[in-house]
Amino acid sequence: xxxxxxxxSNDDSIHAGGIKALVEVAKEIGEVIVVAPAAPQSAxxxxxxxxxxxxxxxSDVFEGVEAYTVNGTPVDCIKLANYVxxxxxxxDIVLSGINHGSNASINILYSGTxxxxxxxxxxxxxxxxxSLLDYSLSANFEPCKPFVKTIIEQVLEHGIEHxxxxxxxxxxxxxxxxxxxxxxxxAVGLWKESFVEKEDPFGxxxxxxxxxxxxxxxxxxxxxxxxxxxxxxVVPSMHDLTAYKTIEWMRGNISWx
Amino acid sequence: xxxxxxxxSNDDSIHAGGIKALVEVAKEIGEVIVVAPAAPQSAxxxxxxxxxxxxxxxSDVFEGVEAYTVNGTPVDCIKLANYVxxxxxxxDIVLSGINHGSNASINILYSGTxxxxxxxxxxxxxxxxxSLLDYSLSANFEPCKPFVKTIIEQVLEHGIEHxxxxxxxxxxxxxxxxxxxxxxxxAVGLWKESFVEKEDPFGxxxxxxxxxxxxxxxxxxxxxxxxxxxxxxVVPSMHDLTAYKTIEWMRGNISWx
Numbered sequence: 001x002x003x004x005x006x007x008x009s010n011d012d013s014i015h016a017g018g019i020k021a022l023v024e025v026a027k028e029i030g031e032v033i034v035v036a037p038a039a040p041q042s043a044x045x046x047x048x049x050x051x052x053x054x055x056x057x058x059s060d061v062f063e064g065v066e067a068y069t070v071n072g073t074p075v076d077c078i079k080l081a082n083y084v085x086x087x088x089x090x091x092d093i094v095l096s097g098i099n100h101g102s103n104a105s106i107n108i109l110y111s112g113t114x115x116x117x118x119x120x121x122x123x124x125x126x127x128x129x130x131s132l133l134d135y136s137l138s139a140n141f142e143p144c145k146p147f148v149k150t151i152i153e154q155v156l157e158h159g160i161e162h163x164x165x166x167x168x169x170x171x172x173x174x175x176x177x178x179x180x181x182x183x184x185x186x187a188v189g190l191w192k193e194s195f196v197e198k199e200d201p202f203g204x205x206x207x208x209x210x211x212x213x214x215x216x217x218x219x220x221x222x223x224x225x226x227x228x229x230x231x232x233x234v235v236p237s238m239h240d241l242t243a244y245k246t247i248e249w250m251r252g253n254i255s256w257x
Numbered sequence: 258x259x260x261x262x263x264x265x266s267n268d269d270s271i272h273a274g275g276i277k278a279l280v281e282v283a284k285e286i287g288e289v290i291v292v293a294p295a296a297p298q299s300a301x302x303x304x305x306x307x308x309x310x311x312x313x314x315x316s317d318v319f320e321g322v323e324a325y326t327v328n329g330t331p332v333d334c335i336k337l338a339n340y341v342x343x344x345x346x347x348x349d350i351v352l353s354g355i356n357h358g359s360n361a362s363i364n365i366l367y368s369g370t371x372x373x374x375x376x377x378x379x380x381x382x383x384x385x386x387x388s389l390l391d392y393s394l395s396a397n398f399e400p401c402k403p404f405v406k407t408i409i410e411q412v413l414e415h416g417i418e419h420x421x422x423x424x425x426x427x428x429x430x431x432x433x434x435x436x437x438x439x440x441x442x443x444a445v446g447l448w449k450e451s452f453v454e455k456e457d458p459f460g461x462x463x464x465x466x467x468x469x470x471x472x473x474x475x476x477x478x479x480x481x482x483x484x485x486x487x488x489x490x491v492v493p494s495m496h497d498l499t500a501y502k503t504i505e506w507m508r509g510n511i512s513w514x
Contacts, residue, residue, distance in 0.1 A: 045303035045332075046366045053463035054452075075302075075367075076466070083450045084464060106379060108498055109303045110332075122363060122447060154511050161510070163500035181513040185499040190379060193340045195311075206310035207341060209333070236503030241365055242442040243420035246493030253418070254411050256438040 004030035004156055007091035007120070009077040010099065011041040011112025014061050014069050018098035021141030022130060023062050025149045026095060029156070033091070034059075034067035035081035037074060037112075042101075044073045044112035046119070056080055074116035082123055093156060094120025097130035098148065100139050104131070104169040104223040104233060105189035105213070114167055118239055121165035126155055128165075133227060134172040143175040147232055151181065160236060167235040171227050182231040187222035190214045261287035261349035261413050264377070266334040267356065268298040268369030271318050271326050275355035278398030279387060280319050282406045283352060286413070290348070291316075291324035292338035294331060294369075299358075301330045301369040303376070313337055331373035339380055350413060351377025354387035355405065357396050361388070361426040361480040361490060362446035362470070371424055375496055378422035383412055385422075390484060391429040400432040404489055408438065417493060424492040428484050439488040444479035447471045 006026045010019040014036040026032045038057070049072040059067040068085060070077045078094065096116040103111040113129050120127030130148055132139055151168060160166065167186070171178060193211040200206055215224055223233035263283045267276040271293035283289045295314070306329040316324040325342060327334045335351065353373040360368040370386050377384030387405055389396055408425060417423065424443070428435060450468040457463055472481055480490035 040308075043305045043307050045301075045305075045372070047302045047304040048300045048367060048466060050300050050466055051297075053455075053457075053465050055461075055463055079450050079466065080452065080464060084452050084454075106496060109375070109379075109496060110305060115302070118366070122366075124447075150513055154513065158511055160503060161506040162502040165500070167498075183504050183507045183511075185501065185504065186497050188497075190381075193336050195337065195341050197341075198310075200310075204312075206312055207337060208310050209305060209307055209336065234507070235498075236500040236507060237498040238500040238503075239363060239366060239498070240443050240445075241424075241492075241494040241496070241498070243422070243493040243495040244442065245419040246417060246495075247440050247442065249418040250440045250491070250493060254415055254440075256407055256411065 004092035005089060006030045006032045007081050007094045008032060008034045009036050009074055009096050009116040011037065011044060011074045012100050013037050013040045014059055016100060017139060018100050018132065018141055021145060022095055022098050023065055025145050029152055032065050033085065034062060034065060035070060035077045035085055037077060038069035038071050041073050041112045043110050045110050046075055046115040047073045048075050049073060054080060056084065074112040075119045078116050078119040091125055094125050094127035098141055099131035101135035102131055102133045102169055103129060103167060104227055105187040108167050108186065108237060118165055122239055124164060126160050126164050128155060128168055130168045132170045132172060143173065144170045146175060147178060147181065163236045163238050165237045167237050169223060169227055169233045171230055173230060177230060178232060179230040182226040182233055184223040184226050184233045184235050185221055186235050187215060187224035188217035190216055262346060263287045263289045264338050264348035264351045265289060265291045266293050266331055266353050266373040268294065268301060268331045269357050270294050270297045271316055273357060274396060275357050275389065275398055278402060279352055279355050280322055282402050286409055289322050290342065291319060291322060292327060292334045292342055294334060295326035295328050298330050298369045300367050302367050303332055303372040304330045305332050306330060311337060313341060331369040332376045335373050335376040348382055351382050351384035355398055356388035358392035359388055359390045359426055360386060360424060361484055362444040365424050365443065365494060375422055379496055381421060383417050383421045385412060385425055387425045389427045389429060400430065401427045403432060404435060404438065420493045420495050422494045424494050426480060426484055426490045428487055430487060434487060435489060436487040439483040439490055441480040441483050441490045441492050442478055443492050444472060444481035445474040447473055
């Protein structure tokens, strides 16, 4: 059987521990190609670089794996990978991460890791974004590796019906304390921001964004609930943002005269 | 009756013609506060600035309107507006745009204009992103003003059920050639990229992103179809990206053993 072609990116840069772990797992499954940001790109969401040129550089960060860095965003990486590096070859799967920190709930909207996966899914390639609930640079990705491998293998074998994107979040626990994998919906939540206001050396004020994530959802089928209980959450996601229920309501209730 | 409080941002910067037109329309309806990027932020999507301080500067660009610039992304602007400028006041509506260029179909994912509106909707404020199908800096926003006003007024009067976000795209036509307003779903489409490859003065290659939008949708209920027929498209949108159909399928078809 031909080995699957696996395209990998992330948003924490090619030098992060999370992408190293993901490459190690993927190498056991298929042929791996990495195209990842040269520098960290957290919270870049689905940003793309249109007002500056992009550089694509060969990297020997991963032994025995074809790898490149890009001086751009995660979405830039996937676009360059598909249209320049791979050209006529199409990946069997796009993997992004493993992110240092959660992308559960609405964090999918801010996340560069999930945007890279979504860009794969926009190209009709099954795509998975992985995130570990540990923001530290020295996060330990070893315990989650067996689960990451299982999820990739299942998607390669069965595909993803009615969607082509999974948002996978992993509790920061030893392997034998991870209770299993749950299919979930995205929890309702909100970042309650508080800006730190300070003065620069010239007496002028500046603001630094900080915030606290508020859960506004007590449903037992949400990703946040699964994670809190020690399960890995898998949220099948999509890029059609249409609120279909609202279409019906608007047609019945709004007049444009 | 108390005048509604209207928060306005965009991604083309406070100096763009589109936001000027939107402010002019909004001033006729309510009290307007503008917090917009100091410099263009197109294609910034839902990016936020976390690794640098933000500056908030008073601006007198709009006569008689309280306005500020931010050295960050559209989403930064909405966060600073809500948590620093307005603090305990909550806008009755968030408006973003009018964007110079289309945000129909999947362009909602890349758009800074739509991300600003979505950030408003994440704060449970009804929010509308407006875009005119003319990318030029000198685009003429006069013809669409009556329609923009009607849409804002309708949302202020009726709200938006089951959602809090509208993606409004406007054909680049004279007022009397715009056929009306249609409630639509987001069209399925794809950016087929082609990177221009060149050499810098030092002989090193670089890539510049360019692309062509491909429609992959012949449904008559899509935003692209409405626009092609000369209608304004209104797509009610949401920030729950869960693919619910896939949840059912995965539970029945995937085993994690």
